[in-house]
Structure formats: C-alpha cells, structure tokens
Amino acid sequence: xxxxxxxxxxxxxxxxxxxxxRARFARGTSDVLSRLDPRLVRAIATDFDGTLTMEGSVAIxxxxxxxxxxYINAGVPCAVITGRGPSVFELVxxxxxxxxxxxxxxxxxxxxxxxxxxxxxAAQSPLAPMxxxxxxxxxxxxxxxxxxxGVV
Numbered sequence: 001x002x003x004x005x006x007x008x009x010x011x012x013x014x015x016x017x018x019x020x021x022r023a024r025f026a027r028g029t030s031d032v033l034s035r036l037d038p039r040l041v042r043a044i045a046t047d048f049d050g051t052l053t054m055e056g057s058v059a060i061x062x063x064x065x066x067x068x069x070x071y072i073n074a075g076v077p078c079a080v081i082t083g084r085g086p087s088v089f090e091l092v093x094x095x096x097x098x099x100x101x102x103x104x105x106x107x108x109x110x111x112x113x114x115x116x117x118x119x120x121x122a123a124q125s126p127l128a129p130m131x132x133x134x135x136x137x138x139x140x141x142x143x144x145x146x147x148x149x150g151v152v
Contacts, residue, residue, distance in 0.1 A: 030064040038074035048082040048092070060095040069101035072109060079110040086113065089125040103131040 029051055033044070046052060052060045052068070072078055082088050088111065096106055107123035122131060 030061060030067045033067040038071050038076050041071065041076050043077045044071055045079040045081055048080050048084065048088055058091050065095040065099035069096050069099040072101045072105050075105065079112060081112040083115045084113065086126060089127045093122060093127055093130055107131045
C-alpha cells in the first residue's frame with residue numbers, strides 16, 4: 001500500500017498493469033514495484049504461485065526477487081501468501097538471498113501458509129539458520145552449495 005492509500009494488487013490498484021495473471025503480464029506486479037520509491041510503500045503482500053513465479057514453475061522470476069529484496073532491504077514489511085505449506089520457505093528465501101536481500105531484514109518476512117491457516121515469519125521457519133549471516137549454512141547458501149532440499 002502506498003502512502004496515498006492506493007494498493008497495488010488485483011483490486012483498487014494504482015496501475016491497471018499491477019496485477020495480471022496472463023503469461024505476458026506475469027511480471028506486472030514487479031514492474032510496478034520497480035517504478036515506486038520504497039519509502040512511499042507501507043507494506044507488500046503478494047501471492048506466490050503465478051505472481052512471484054514463472055508460469056508453470058515454482059521458480060521466482062529473478063526480476064521479482066530483486067524487486068522484493070529491494071523493498072525488504074528498505075524495511076518495508078512484506079508477506080508471501082500461498083496455499084502451499086512449508087516447502088515455500090526455500091522456494092522464496094533462497095532466491096531472495098541470491099537477489100541480495102539482507103538476511104537480518106529477511107528474517108521479518110511473513111508467510112501465510114495453507115491459505116491463511118498458518119502465519120509464520122521467516123525467522124520461525126525451518127530454514128532460519130539461512131538468515132544468520134555468521135552461520136556456515138549462510139555461506140553455503142551464498143555459494144550455492146548448501147544442499148538443502150525442499151522442506152516438506
């Protein structure tokens with residue numbers, strides 16, 4: 001939500017391209033975020049499948065990861081909302097770390113799992129050691145050699 005009260009999303013958004021589900025507009029939300037000043041955004045809540053991810057894939061768009069990391073690093077509260085379970089932690093956290101998200105700020109990222117049945121922060125996830133910049137796990141994540149499989 002921006003300071004003027006406009007939300008960026010499927011309803012009441014400031015830009016009609018903010019949220020499109022067709023493949024050619026799948027990056028719409030990220031495109032809008034790339035044009036906004038993070039200081040003007042009060043919070044971001046985004047769906048995972050089909051909004052952050054590439055069509056038919058569980059991989060986050062690199063552009064979306066960079067934009068979300070930019071807002072997280074600026075201290076904007078962010079949430080990922082999904083029908084998925086804990087497997088989403090690695091699907092989201094690893095790309096955000098690789099996109100340059102500050103692990104200390106990333107720990108505050110919120111997740112709504114199982115269609116809002118559970119709410120957790122990244123710091124409460126099984127992958128919380130990834131967010132400790134002094135841990136061996138963190139250096140392995142940065143180098144791509146952590147060997148962490150999907151959390152079920």
